Amino acid sequence: MIEVVRPGPLATVQDLGRPGHAHLGVPRSGAADERSFRLANRLLGNADDAAAVELTLGGAAFRFDRAAWIAVTGAPAPLTIGGRAYGANAPCPVPAGGLVELGLPSGGLRTYLAVRGGLDIEPVLGSRSTDLLSGLGPGPLAAGDRLPVGRSRGDITVDVAPVGPLPAEPVLRILPGPRDDWFTPDVIAVLCAQPYEVTADSNRVGVRLDGAKLLRTREGELGSEGMVTGALQVPPSGLPIIFLADHPTTGGYPVVAVLAASDVPLAAQLRPGGRVRFRPAG
The missing domain is CATH 2.60.120 (Jelly Rolls)
Incomplete structure (x- = not known):
């Protein structure tokens, strides 16, 4: 125990x-x-x-x-x-x-x-x-x-695993959509132009960001649709939220972009008060 x-x-x-x-x-x-x-x-x-x-x-x-x-x-x-x-x-x-x-x-x-x-x-x-x-x-x-601790089934075969330091200002790669057409044509450029600050409201559900607002061109409500880990959902404030492990299965705000899957662990390490940048994947 x-x-x-x-x-x-x-x-x-x-x-x-x-x-x-x-x-x-x-x-x-x-x-x-x-x-x-x-x-x-x-x-x-x-x-x-x-x-x-x-x-x-x-x-x-x-x-x-x-x-x-x-x-x-x-x-x-x-x-x-x-x-x-x-x-x-x-x-x-x-x-x-x-x-x-x-x-x-x-x-x-x-x-x-x-x-x-x-x-x-x-x-x-x-x-x-x-x-x-x-x-x-x-x-x-x-x-x-x-x-309680379970029974060990495997052997310890390594002494150490070298791991590099976490970046002070991570750059997260993004793929557009599926609702990037709800925003101004330059929305990805705006998202990638300058860093965002991680707010204290962040948790395991999502990382809330403060910075340049993402402006919509399409008004009205979006029907609730499936959400994935790493989705950048944009509420009426225009400030994106990166969905993490405890995110809901559906959501009613448009998703402007989605993180590359291999960058989600970096997003999970974002600390309130820190800064993060985005860039297009590929």
Whole structure:
């Protein structure tokens, strides 16, 4: 068992989500930065979809009843085990009774803490992920929660995985549409001309941006239609929202562009107050 001593600003259990249920109105959810999540599991010999903890802005502490192996990836947060500093992106041993603490990341937003064997939480609709929009899955972690650990099935075969630093001002590639024709002809140029600032209203549902407004040429309402992760939806304010893991399955505002799938993990690491740029893909 792992005891949550301190959850930090937000800690949730995540795996790779609930794909295949969007036609029933069930969002996929899952790890916001899927690339970092998969890496944490692979470092420990876990299956890619083994449940782990997703931390927002670190500040968490966990007590391990038994000896274990962990890996920390994503936003680079200071890591100590029993008061001793350890590095990220590498398997780390935790002794029985050991206290694992993570500080504030130096950059980025979301840090992943995986344990060998994965977290053995009861699945809901085939997933152990916390979905903050729909309320499916376990609730956000709180002090005193106890997390069961599953049985390890794979071997640890690497010592460390070199990972480059997160960019200070990410540039996200976009594909136009499907509703770019609802906007002025220069809308993509406007979107890519200058950086946007990430606002404090951002969360796992979406990254809200402040900057140049995207002007519509077509008035009226848009019927609700399917939404995908990475969609840039534009509400009446004209300021785009990047949909992340907990986004709704449908929406009624036009989508001006969609992120390249491989850039979604970068969007998941955008911190409020930071800046981001867009450029056309290809």
